[in-house]
Amino acid sequence: MSRLRCVHEPFGDSFYFGPERLSERYEGDEVERRESGFADVTFGDVVRSIQKEEEKAEAEGKRLFIKDIAHYLLPPDGKPASIAPSLIHLNDGATDTAPITFKNSSTSSTNTTNSTTASTPTPNSPPYPYLTPTEPSNPTVLPLEILRRFHWTFLIRHPRSSIPSYYRCTIPPLSHKTGFHNFLPSEAGYSELRRLFEYLLAEGVIGPKTAGRSSGEGEENANGSDGEDETEICLIDADSLLSSPPATIQSFCRSCNIPYDPQMLSWSDPASRRLAQQAFAKWQGFHDDAIKSTGFFELREKRRGEGEGEEERLRREEDEERGWKEMFGEEGAGVVKEAVEGCLEDYEFLKGFALRG
Template sequence: MSNKPIFVATHPRACSTAFERVFMTQRDTLQCVHEPFGDAFYFGPERLSVRYEQDQKARAESGFENSTYKTIFDNIMKENEEGKRIFIKDITHYLSPPDGKPASIAPSLMQVKRGVGTNGSNPLTDIANGSKGSETNGAVEKSPPYPYATEAEPGNPTVVPTEILNKFHFAFLIRHPKHSIPSYWRCTIPPLDAITGFYNFMPSEAGYDEQRRLFDYLRSCGQIGPKLAGQDGEQKSGVADICVIDADDLLDNPSAILEQFCKSVGIEYSPSMLNWDNEEDHTQAKEAFEKWKGFHEDAINSTELKP
């Protein structure tokens, strides 16, 4: 079984933060990283979203104005210094240009793509060692920054080189849009918009198109499949099962779904993972979810995952 960092790719309002809380209880063996790539997507010099394009003050006040895709990978590497397995939960469309626009590699990751620091010795250290000494790690500030003056990879719908995508064990979490879209819309209108800072609903942030295109790409290049999670049989070495969780199934039968998920990604399952009603778990969650205020209140105030 692969020990690659786990990347749970999802779209907004898919019950993904409640799902993440399950694995935040495993502090001894897992290092959870909560939605890191939104920093670059919305605020940094390689930003892909236009949400804050005309609001330089908001970008500066976010604290992520200088965050590139490479600095985020660097920070993930630092999270791994204790030797725990990394567990990332993030929004898939943070890795892709909005509205189906063609993707090219993020400037800060171009040197990694050229082969610097990609010898496979450590999946995260290799990324971090890719380029040094550049103030913005290769990103050139212009407004808007996208499209980049960089090359594209055929078929790759993201701004992340395939060499880097291949260093992660991907699984997918989805939810029916009849639930997720109204939930997201409520975060962009009064009174919640004053807390979230998202003052208009942008259909491009629904995330379903990007989710499907990344899934199809990883499958086409052999990073996931053909074996389905839960099926008997051996999977090829270094290849992840096809693991797609429907949030409705998760909410209906959390213990069974999580047990199968853990088996698929190589985590030891325990029923105790489904309860986090203690001060240490609540403190950890409040700190981790602080940067996306207004989006995670239900997950922060929850105590367990049950039908």
Template sequence: MSTKPIFVATHPRACSTAFERVFMTRRDTLQCVHEPFGDAFYFGPERLSERYEKDEKGRIESGFSESTFKTIFERIERENAEGKRLFIKDITYYLVPPNGKPASIAPSIVSYKRSSGTDTTLLPDGPQLTKPGPPYPYDTAAEPGNPTVVPSALLAQFHFTFLIRHPRASIPSYFRCTVPPLDAVTGFYNFMPSEAGYDEVRRVFDYLREIGQVGPKVAASATTGDAVNGSAASGAENGGVEICVIDADDLLDNPTGIIQAYCKSVGIDYSPQMLKWDNEEDHRIAKEAFGKWKGFHEDAIVSSELKPRAHKKTPKTDEQLYAEWAEKFGEQGAKVIKETVDANIPDYEYMKKFAIKV
């Protein structure tokens, strides 16, 4: 069974912060790291996103204008030295150039090497960015097939799992965070379809399968022990890191079953108490961890448990959904949401094929 740091790779508005709160209760054995790579993606000298490109003041005021991929991995390494297993939840596209642009390795980690016979990550100083204008594209080499700006040898240090949610739910939820009145809280003043995140989840997932870092075995139900999809090969050649994909709707319908199956897949001892966090210390830690992305995590911050929703979602027609979006966001907003949803459904449905069933 793998004991690598767990990396939950997801997209925005996938109920991932509620999922993360479950594992934040296991402070005895886990050290949770909340969305670290957004610092470099949005604000730092290696930033990939255009969102703050013309807002130097905003980048500086964020407190992360000096964050590089190197400084983030060094933080993760420090956290990993505390004797607990790391549990990292992050947005997959933070590691991937937007809009399908070809990837090359981030300058600060281009010289990554793994020290022989130890668990120490060596990150010597890489070349400095000196070109005018946006940092990306970098003047560095690419790794064949690698869609991320992180060397495959560094990706290999993590136990990757994946969390998805249907675009019909996630996209309008994200759109809401980028328009009045919530945009004044989030600081995201426009909706960018490139931040939907499904394409990046799929490409990173397929790359990790291609290089043998995850799979071929697919995670099984905690109760049956049977592979739920795909090959039932042992997976021993990659340390037992099986394919593990969670769908948020399955999680919300059956949190106990899904969390049990997930724990079994990644090698965490399950306890029913993981699903409850209604105490002062849990709330304090969550508020501190989620505070930097204001407006995005309020529901998770004020929550006290993860329990099954009272009623399973009743599917709505495209016409019903469009009417709801138009009522909330206007005709133009509804049009943008529908176009973004439609563009991302194929990638969601592809990932859904691998999702744990209980």
């Protein structure tokens, strides 16, 4: 789009493949990590690449928009976090690692310890835990100073929709294309997103005001900010987006101070489709449905749970679970159901902050 320069999931490179990787997915496959082209990419490299993209966006008179996945910033399974080795010299002037100034960028707990001085691991060394300092309550491997430099927005989806969709990418035949040959519940990311969200809220990086609500409404879980220079909470629930795309996107734009254009609802032109295919190329198979799409269309059916009684809800969920068994088999459906149930509490918490059109 003419007003935005977009970057797609940059932190996945360091999370999965680099010498500071947090994920176990490729831990036993040095060849796969090398062939990815990202085996030497650190979190610091990603941060500096974002700075360069921000400079390009400024030169073009645009705003930088980064779409990424929250759990790429956190150690999996609730493990304690410490700062990535490539980012520990943020404030000491070291030119080889010191990032960065983000002036105009947007992007979708431990106690302090006395740690040893960090050394950046080699690509073949055990990457985590790092021998680096922690920051109080920070669940990520990025310093708070970096987290503050983004205008954060959030997109969530009901686990009963997202988990089956993701599980499908980790089994044949689609797994042959994605390269993900086993399902890791931690990659659902709901717990990680909630912990990141709560940390940003507690530190005043976002909130307390929630987009689309009157002052004071829904702020009982927020911090005590006086409202000056605050970035309001902008969180979209996918059910709302799909049931009412124009109103939801308008609310998003209003919250982020981006001029709304109805053309945001469509990407059928050849240039937009080429751009999407290029951005999605490194994650083959995961974005096939998005690549084939041409825009948002308002759904005729009600949002999930809207005006639904208990019997209707149970009947709908039984139908969904029957579909999982048909698609994944008895064992696979059980894995999906367990993962869904493990994410519901975090999803419902986050949904409580969702914007209203």
